[in-house]
Amino acid sequence: MLHEYRDEIHTLKQEDAHFAKIFEKHNLLDERVKKAENGDLAMSDMELESLKKEKLLLKDEAYAMIMNYRKTKA
DSSP, X not given: OOGGGHHHHHHHHHHOHHHHHHHHHHHHHHHHHXXXXXXXXXXXXXXXXXXXXXXXXXXXXXXXXXXXXXXXXX
C-alpha cells in the first residue's frame, strides 16, 4: 500500500500507534480479499465488497495521515 511513501510509512508506523493499527488492519484485509478472490476463502460477493470498501477507507485514512505528516516535515 502506498509504496511511493515508504519512508513516511516507516516513520509513522514507529511514531503513531493509530497509523500502525490502520496500516496493519489494511494489510490483513488485503490478504483476506486476495484469498477470497482466489477461492481459498469462502465469502459472498456482498462480504467481499464490504471488505474492499473497508480496505479502501483505511487506505484513504492512511494517505491523509501521510500527507499531513509530509506537510509538517516540509
